[in-house]
Amino acid sequence: MTLQHYLVISAILFSLGIFAVLTRKNAISILMGIELILNSCNLNFVAFSRFVSIPDNPNNIDGQIIAIFGIVLAAAEAAVFLAIILAIYREFGSIRPDEVDTLKG
């Protein structure tokens, strides 16, 4: 497995995430898309920290650390997102994103 493989996979993940975000008609699915995006990023970081080495510190784990933080933030984001989705559901009686469009123009 070379770096390229990981990158390709993460790229695919990212694209899928974007696709989901753009097309899904359900807020939850959008949340999933977002998670995909974030995970593709994490994958990138880990892969890079594994493969890319720079002179002064041969074994740097920055990437992995970043990935961990990334996961944490993703979780936090998910929480907030779900809370807001609840509020939306209460106010609009639906979580279809295209029905939440009173603010426009």
Added chain:
Amino acid sequence: MDSLKNIESLLYFIPEILLVVFAAAVIIFDLIVKDRESDKVAYLALVGLGCSLLAILITNSIIGTDEPRNLFFGMIRLDEFAIFFKILLILATSATILFSLRSEELDVKLKGEYFALLLAVTFGMFLMASSTNLLMIFISLETVSLTSYILAGFLTHSPRSSEAAFKYITYGAVASGTMLFGLSLIFGMTGTGDLAEIGERLPEVLASGEVTALGLLIAITFILAGIGYKIASVPFHMWSPDVYEGAPIPITAFLSVASKAAGFALFLRFFYSGFKAPGILDSVDWGLLLAVVSALTMTVGNLAALPQRNVKRLLAYSSIAHGGYLLMGGVLLTSDGLSAILFYLIVYLFMNLGAFYVVILVANDSGSEMIEGFRGLSSRSPLIASAMMIFLISLTGIPPFAGFFGKFFLFKAVIDIDSGFYWLAFIGLLNSVISLYYYARIIKAMYFESADETESFYSTKSALVLLTVFVIPTIFIGFLNIFYSLSGNIALQ
């Protein structure tokens, strides 16, 4: 320069620590305090901000003489630039708290967490202003975003507010995700998260051909998506009108000033420290990219503002446009442009917050944010009307108010010797002509039209006092040297 270890860093981290402590304190205090009707909580939050400000000044006096510090193994950097923004942010937050007390739409007397969140978001912005590492950048960005989402949606039982929060978070999540992807690419190219090192490494890898200009372009564009969403620049601006309209007015004011300022802090630090190396500038025409973005941003903002009848939304678009003006300063990545941006941010803080404050007062009086609420304000409350007039004229950028000097500074930065950006300056100036048109509509409503209702305008003494706090700087900043020199010195670092 070598960076400090964790423990010794704490000394310089006191302002942030104080914010966190007070955030916690506010919540606890809110739980124990019995008297629900008092504003004690708010005042506690203000005290917290005050302490933090004090601490900032102290740290400033410490680093004032010798060179800035890199804290926590170079995660964040404490320099005059950071301190400048911190002070700016504290002012903005304090103003927001006071607004919140005046605002009737949001009944804050019961909600300690509201102020806790405000402190928290300020904390996040502090980090944004001072982070020098990809990781830190992302964390701070997310901190700010998450708290902002909640604040935007703070009006439970208000569909508009919830919708705002929903759009905000969806948009924000995607944007920050995209940014993170870009960050990861940068990390991959350089193998480091430290901006300074990135600045050193990128030219090498570009030179060595390991990284193509295209790759860099993709990475940077992804990152721009994140930053652009924070500063609401085209094409990443579309969340802001809706969110600004939906969120409670104090929060709108806060977002339009503080969050934008923080975004610019990030933007500037990112580009100035990470991407000024000649090799990178040659790879892709960043100047042109930024110029186009800024031109689009101001034009879209102003044009879209033209037909608005909701003053809040109108100001939202106008703040988009101002984001465009501010970007002009960054086009050449010169210290001149940097200082111009800083100066304009000071001015913008006062005039924009002032304008929003008037909107709050009018909304309190008329119950709506529509332009009709301003009819005949000049006769009903001359002081408030003239204050609003001053803010709007200043936003347009007409002498003798500070806004003009700020714009002048920015334009001067763009039309630097033989820069090819005269066209950008022209666009900017034409935009200020267009902007006059919709600002003037508010003035017209206030002065040329007669009031619908006749009973005198509802406003308290303290409200007027607070207003003057914004009016006076808006009038005089332009005439005072200190601010120019201040921004100038910071820029030189």
Added chain:
Amino acid sequence: MLLSLMIFVPLIGMIVVLLLPRESEEMIKRVALVFTLVPLIIAVYLFIDYDRTIAGKQFRHGPVPWIEAFNIQYFVGIDGLSVTLMLLTALLGPICVLASWRNIDKGIKAYMALFLLLETGMLGFFAALDLFLFFVFFELTLLPMYFLIGVWGGPRREYAAIKFFLYTLFGSVLMLVALIAVYLKSGDPGARTFEIPELIRLASDPGHALADSTFQMWVFIGFFIGFAVKVPIFPFHTWLPDAHVEAPTAISVILAGVLLKMGTYGLVRINMDMFPEGMAVFANGDGIVGNSLAILGFVNIVYGSFCALAQTDFKKLVAYSSIGHMGFVILGLAAGNELGITGAILQMFNHGVISAMLFLLVGVLYDRAHHREINGFGGLGSRMPVYTGITTLAFMASLGLPGLSGFIGEAFSLIGAFESFPMLTILSTIGIVVGAAYFLWTLQRVFLGTLNPKYEELPEINGREILTLVPLGILVIVLGIWPHFAIEMFSESVVNLTTKMSGILQAGL
């Protein structure tokens, strides 16, 4: 120092007025009058005390550092041209206060405050020797004007006000770019300056970046459009009729009397004096480009005159007539020789006085009849002989009757221009005939013929109104008989300009 005092006295007046209670209207008016009289006295003193034999700036105050960051200074001083126009401004100040004595019904306090602010702006503009200060004062006149038209104007006041505001702002932003460019070209970072005399010196010393003729051409255009809107030069003129028709009498007086002159003053002070190379490009007389300035002047004259002929609204007619008259100024300036420029400057001053008279007169009639429809009157000559007499004087002065001030300016502009652009000048003389035509025609429709029974009881012009008109009338006659007392003020400066221009034109050929 004295100069600064003169400039800021009205500002102090504004503060005083603002401090007065809103109810005490008489008091407010008196205070305003006093604070407009002080600058007049100072202006008269300056006019007398001015040393006519030297061209340079006099009564300097400053340079006082203001914004070191850009080396912006507070720096004022006057030459003959400035002092003449400042005298005009200071003279119109109290006259306008008197003219607004009765017919401003609402918010007299705000009105007077804004008016005083406006006067500070105008005086400062004419005196500023720092380009940035110059611009700030230029813009400072915008805001009060906007409100004075927009709040106290006629039915379509909002439209007129915003139109005026947008037009002028449009012009001034272009000017701003040019101004910044000049600043940046003026030297290496740190050595840059906004000081007008210094810039003029640099721009005329060969080899300096400012002296480069292509650069000067572009900057010239920038400033020109800025001023052209104010003058106004075709096709930037359409704000003027609306603004005039809607504005209250006193404001029309200031608008025509002073604000228009700010444009032409700027053309002389900046475009000609600082960018003679750029000027030469548009006034060297070869090809369309070389004649463009003169062509603009010609178009203004003929176009304005014919538009005036087409009007039936008394005030609009006067407004268009001033477009025509400013055309002579442009033509004279384009000529670039002694007579031409002298004529242009005289025309500025005279038009200031005459158009002020005309608008005051229109106001007098409007206050009585409450309409301005020219065909709605008739035979007033027998009803209000004194008013008719004064109007006839003003009309005759305006249509350039020799012996009254209007003639000299027009004649000199034309004679000067004839040397450089014979054909255009001959064509421009059409404007004189048409001018006579519409003024006489108006005179006939309003004052001659059988008295319109509607106005059997129209009251004759009253003492206060006469008081506002007499000083202007005297100026009109005196300047007509002995123009040299005005000319000698600026003849030296004019000679400087012409030597500069001619030198460049020689080099060009």
Added chain:
Amino acid sequence: MVVPLISIILLAPLVAFAIFALSGIAKRTFPRQDLLSTAAMLIALICSFILLRDVVPEPEPLAVDWISIGEITISMGFYLDSVTVIMLIVVTLVSSLVHIFSIGYMHGDPRYPRFFAYLSLFSFSMLFLVVSDNLLGIYIGWELVGLCSYLLIGFWFEKNSAANACKKAFLTTRVGDIGMFIGMMMLFTKFKTFSLFDGAQDGIFTRAAAELATGDIVWLSIAGILIFCGAIGKSAQVPLHTWLPDAMEGPTPVSALIHAATMVAAGVYLTARMFPILTFPSSLVIAYVGGITAIVAATIAIVRFDIKRVLAYSTVSQLGYMMLAIGAGSYVAGLFHLTTHAFFKALLFLGSGSVIHAFHAMHSHSQHTHGHDEAHADDEAHEHDDLSLVHENLVHEHGSEIPPDQDMRNMGGLRQKMPITFITMLIATLSISGVPFIFSGFWSKDKILAGVLGRAMEWNSIHHYILFGLALCAAFITAFYMFRLIFMTFFGEPRNKEMHNMAHESPWVMAAPLIILAVLSFPVVNTIWFNKDYVIPPKQPHLHAPQHASVSPDTKTGDAKFGFSFFGVSEAQAADEVGGKNGEKADAAYYIYKRAHNIAMALSIFVAGLGILLSWLFYHRRRFSAESVATTFRPVYNLFWHKYYFDEFYDGVLVALTVWKSRLFARFDLSVIDGIVNGVGFATRRVFAAIIGYFDRRVVDGIVNRVAEVTWAAGGRIRRIQTGAIQTYLFVVIGGIVLIILIFRAL
């Protein structure tokens, strides 16, 4: 001694006016404005006479620097040569007499004081014009008299006809003035000075002479003609003459002073002043314009019934005469005729005024308020706003429209009723008709004819022969229609009985001026013109004779015996026509002019006599000799026979074509020229200006509004993108990213 005198002459009337103006500002009137103005005029008159003593033919101009910019210096000053002084005297004299006359004539008018104030202002302007030594000064005076003429024609401005007439006068003359102004610009651009004579610096004349030593005279000719345009306007020459008849709307004294004696003559004076720079082409143009004017006006005069209009046209014709003279180079003759004409024409007008006044007595005094003749004040209210006046003219030529107290057909047989008026007017008529020897008009006219003929013979140029023909013809017609006027007014049976009974001799204050002027119509007082050392015609360095001009030796053999030596005529006279004796050529020319003079005199006496005779036959002895005349002078007979159809003619046969030149000219004058003026006026106002006004509103302003709308619309578009659906926003985000990448990787 000169300066103070001049100052007094100028200031006296000015002060009189100033007092009126100032008291007007103070909303009251000076009690005895009439006496004040008259006194001022008399003072000026006395001073002028004193000036007559100490004046030299070619003095230094008394100039002061008026304006100086850099090296350009424009001076203002006086130039007092003999001609100036004579003009001063003529102006002040006529003006004083008119003042006095007006005291009686204008009595009871509501604006009585204003009338005198205006007269004073006019006198000042006219005097200023006369004494100025430079073109600019002349132009100033020139325009000021124009203003006064405007004010005085429109004195009874309640009459729409008067209101229109004054506007027409001002505008028509202004058209000419523009030409003059352009001419001035040409001269100034060339010579950098306005002053004509050599003072501190060389004047235009000297510089022109120096400049044109090379011989290229084209531009100078153009300049000369352009300046003459001013004269065409002011002196009512064809084609700009139509304002003068209308100007008769003004009070009669005004017509006498401004539109007969002084202002209209200013054009002639100007042309004479410019004499030294007149080239052959320009002088020929001047001569032809003058000649044509003389004929046109004279023939029109034949068919008029309004007594004032007859006189007006005769004035135009006489002015043409003077122009002709100057154009043909007879400087002295032209000015001589100017002075004599000033006196007798003023006399004629005042006389007619006296008649009108007499008839007017029957009108109720109330009518003073609406002027002397409100007959048609009402029926023209409709054309309230009309830049030009073709309709006006029709109305006036239309028999019934003529104010009754000016209509000669209501007169007749006034001989006994108003003896003084009759006698004085008769004298004037004899004078204008050129009855030999004892009347001044004869001498001046004779000099003109002699001059023209002399020029023709000297150069044997066909042009000048034609001009001579024109002049002669005009002389004949003049004699004819002037006596027609006399016969119709004073002789025969009274046609309108009750008006005739009302008529009465005018009071002395009006009669006295008539008598004085009558005295002035005798040549005794004009001897000054025969003193050839007193008035010396300036040289014309640019006047080059046409190539074919030659002086054949045989012309010497004209015998000097022939011709009269009366008041030193012939030799001396002929001599100054040549401009002083200089060598062989002058000697030859001297004989030529002597012979020309004799022929001319003979002919002029003949035509004058013929004219009077015919007039007598037709209008006095009409019922006898109609047929015999008809058979003898067929064309002339037809011409005047057709005159009796003029009522029908003006009733609407305007369209009918006729070969008779009186009608042709009348129609030309009425329809063509006024038609043009009218057309231009209409086009200018209604069409052109309207179009431009529309253009201004729609296009220029429209474009601006378009821009605004487009901007606004763009705003709307951008709004629509903001759909409110979050996923659209996200689309834009992704799209934006992709776009940026695509675009910038290309760069």
